[in-house]
Amino acid sequence: MTGGGLAAAPMALVDRFWQYEEALMADDLESLDALFADDETTLRADSTGLMVGADRIRQFRRGRGGADARRIVGVQTRRISDDCWLTVGESITASGGRGVQTQLWTRDAERGWQITAAHVTGPVMAIDRSVWRVLGTPLAAPHSEGPLDGRTVAVKDLFAVEGHRIGAGVPGYLETAGVELKHAAAVASLLDHGASVLGIAQTDQFAYSIAGRNAHYGTPPNPACRGAISGGSSSGPASAVALGQADIGLASDTAGSIRVPASYQGLWGLRTTHGAVPMAGTLPLAPSFDTVGWLTRDGATLRDAAAVSLPGRGRRSIGTAAAELVIDRDLVEQAEDAVVAAFDLAVSRLERPVTVISLEGGAASEAFPGSYYDAFRLVQAAEAWESHGRWITEHPGLVTGDVADRFADAQRVDAEQQEAARRTLHAARARWEEVLGGRVLLLPSAASAAPPVDAPDAMIQRVRTATLTMTCVAGILARPALSVPALETDEGPVGLCLVGPQDTDLALVDLGEEIHRECGVGSTGGRCP
Amino acid sequence: MTGGGLAAAPMALVDRFWQYEEALMADDLESLDALFADDETTLRADSTGLMVGADRIRQFRRGRGGADARRIVGVQTRRISDDCWLTVGESITASGGRGVQTQLWTRDAERGWQITAAHVTGPVMAIDRSVWRVLGTPLAAPHSEGPLDGRTVAVKDLFAVEGHRIGAGVPGYLETAGVELKHAAAVASLLDHGASVLGIAQTDQFAYSIAGRNAHYGTPPNPACRGAISGGSSSGPASAVALGQADIGLASDTAGSIRVPASYQGLWGLRTTHGAVPMAGTLPLAPSFDTVGWLTRDGATLRDAAAVSLPGRGRRSIGTAAAELVIDRDLVEQAEDAVVAAFDLAVSRLERPVTVISLEGGAASEAFPGSYYDAFRLVQAAEAWESHGRWITEHPGLVTGDVADRFADAQRVDAEQQEAARRTLHAARARWEEVLGGRVLLLPSAASAAPPVDAPDAMIQRVRTATLTMTCVAGILARPALSVPALETDEGPVGLCLVGPQDTDLALVDLGEEIHRECGVGSTGGRCP
Structure with a gap:
């Protein structure tokens, strides 16, 4: 293989190399798109993994909001053929951190030099404050x-x-x-x-x-x-x-x-x-x-x-040796179709009987005109305000966004509403305890795979409601609930949730491991498309 | 560009891909060396930057002590020509972190498929405990x-x-x-x-x-x-x-x-x-x-x-508008030849006169048979023992290596030795103050560029002694000393040190910036070979 510094490479490629740097610094999305081959085989790797296809890379670029300012301090080039060169650039960012980028350039008769594969390493943060x-x-x-x-x-x-x-x-x-x-x-x-x-x-x-x-x-x-x-x-x-x-x-x-x-x-x-x-x-x-x-x-x-x-609690066994599993279709079908399909597939692989039951949880009562979910949300809100309302009132503006809205709603819950909601939860719990007994309820852990970071608030709100309708059942029952990484959808992983009788926490994890083996899928390290 | 998963690639390449993973997990250096093209153009990039040439990569591999255990969870392959393919593998390490590696493979008639360029991204640590x-x-x-x-x-x-x-x-x-x-x-x-x-x-x-x-x-x-x-x-x-x-x-x-x-x-x-x-x-x-x-x-x-x-101190100006710079060849030549050459080059570029002086600091006196460096080291040791000896004695074994040895030596310094050494330092300081007056002493900040991490202890010790002989002058004089990134050697950067009169700290930084501009070199982001 031959090569050297940037001077060794064809002039047209060198021009493109610098065009790319300029476009990146300007966050000029159109130019950046044009400098990457518009092909489903185009690759881009960085510390968060690999993206495949120009569409996916374009989408990432639009969500990024520009790259950190950097200047190139060294470039190595390698000739693979007349129409294919590799460049490796070293850079220093405005913050003093160092980066390195490998780019595979291919010449197309019509479009000239374009990047067909890139691998980018940026500076290492001391601490990721989002985590x-x-x-x-x-x-x-x-x-x-x-x-x-x-x-x-x-x-x-x-x-x-x-x-x-x-x-x-x-x-x-x-x-x-x-x-x-x-x-x-x-x-x-x-x-x-x-x-x-x-x-x-x-x-x-x-x-x-x-x-x-x-x-x-x-x-x-x-x-x-x-x-x-x-x-x-x-x-x-x-x-x-x-x-x-x-x-x-x-x-x-x-x-x-x-x-x-x-x-x-x-x-x-x-x-x-x-x-x-x-x-x-x-x-x-x-x-x-x-x-x-x-x-x-x-x-x-x-x-x-x-x-x-759990030294003194959570050590009860789950009834029979082969715990009886139950599902409630109404509850399962709160989830999106892809999740229901993945759930049904996982359940079909289980080497044990699964009984279909009905919790009939959605019915409104005379005292409380909403669903069990509405009642749960209302009691949660009242208690959340009890926990933090005083601090929030004394420190206006420090809690923001949808959480602030939720606390604002919580402040308006009155004693009568709360009392009615508690009665609804009490009734739901009694009914569900009777239906479930010592059995383990299976359902998806969430209504969907993880929504994109840039999803509209309305979508986040929709999956939030569907998910909480499913998750709050364990809350109302005060029962342990285990999420096992056993479902896969095209949009990413979803958990399989096991809600067990009270104080069966450890047995529930044991059961979860058995079920995880039976399902034969799980945390494969798979990544969203 | 065509490609797909690993199945799309030639069998012989696929074999090599897995041979590489096996050799990496076994830290089988010979096999790893053989799987990389033995050429000065071979490249390997990671989060610490770019290495050029098979020799440099081999050397890195020997110092690494094996890679983290990982398993490949996905591979993309792209055909560039019959004799050149790109592979991008995604992996999960034993610790649960994720990695991605881009490898450019070239087929050689004699040696078969070999890696000619690689870019590796490992899992991101939460905190780098070495820093x-x-x-x-x-x-x-x-x-x-x-x-x-x-x-x-x-x-x-x-x-x-x-x-x-x-x-x-x-x-x-x-x-x-x-x-x-x-x-x-x-x-x-x-x-x-x-x-x-x-x-x-x-x-x-x-x-x-x-x-x-x-x-x-x-x-x-x-x-x-x-x-x-x-x-x-x-x-x-x-x-x-x-x-x-x-x-x-x-x-x-x-x-x-x-x-x-x-x-x-x-x-x-x-x-x-x-x-x-x-x-x-x-x-x-x-x-x-x-x-x-x-x-x-x-x-x-x-x-x-x-x-x-420095609200109340460090604000004196440095005598004349254009501060007079002085050098002492004996002191400068404590440094390695490459550093002396870089120093002389930098000094030659200065747009101001530089006077050669002699501190005559190395002479032994009757009271203290060593050099000013020996006296400094001895007083430093005595005070270090005074600061930490009690804790170290009460907590044996918790300070380790060369620092422990140094404290052990420090414990043996007696009052008489210390007194003699202090007299030597006092005399040296008086003589140097007289020679230097209000002038600024220039010297290299260290005797060498940074030694390799795996350098023998004897080498570390040798450059330590040479460096301390130079650095302790400011300590003995109680003067401020500025290190400016203005020297470059083939082994890496070296600082240009300015030792100014007492309390000229801020003026010294201003002078350092002028000198940095005059030298026209500096922190270029250059990296060792």
């Missing part, structure tokens, strides 16, 4: 050896870590928070058994969202589904685990905040039986539904984390 | 607006950051340290003028080294000189700034701990006049020589950091 708020080496060391030796924890920014403040995804709240004098109970359990805390990871504002789009810190990456939202509110812990930066995400789930990001990112996630893990040192959202849980890349780590954190 | 101990977003917010608005600081782990402990590069010390209740004075000055603290950055153990090789946390990368040591003891702040992760490295310099990493990494670095910046809240090493200072990528930021931190 982490504080990081250490470690931030908190293990208290003793145990089954979690060597495992690192990303702690959702709702849990007290000794010596640090709780930020709850709201910079203004962080400023007013005091330094925590002891670890939250759920943090201490992990440290007591060998784990170390790597850092404090981001959450949606006051955990009152399932999207993961934090306006203050940004949306964490979803490595299982490039360009899609992370899911929330345990967005930071989920992304940290999916990225391989931490082994365990310590998180909370009120209405789906563990199961949704687990579903969107191809992870395992457990919402524990309500009350089974002490909430001491954890910022509440809606105490009637708040639970602690974990996000992991595999079932074994999840089981270990749960086992050390 | 940082704690990171935040920010870790400490600005106290008010000012000239440093928007600038981020990497604080060497010797300075108190409120709410955090001082670790001093020794994990065992960190464990015994209390939480700091207020910021060090030098930290507060920066926060008071708009800067934020991004994190606490690593140091050599108790700052008692100029290499930057910390056995506990690793050697930080040197982005200006791939595969070379960072320089120390302000290794973490220097690398953080060179990587573009922080704008200002807040550091200390006892015997060269700012100037040496600045020199090795192509940065600006200022050691201030002894006593000019208050040491409150800063862990001492040798108080007679300890000073505060900063590392930056440009002179303007350095001047801003110095100006806000």
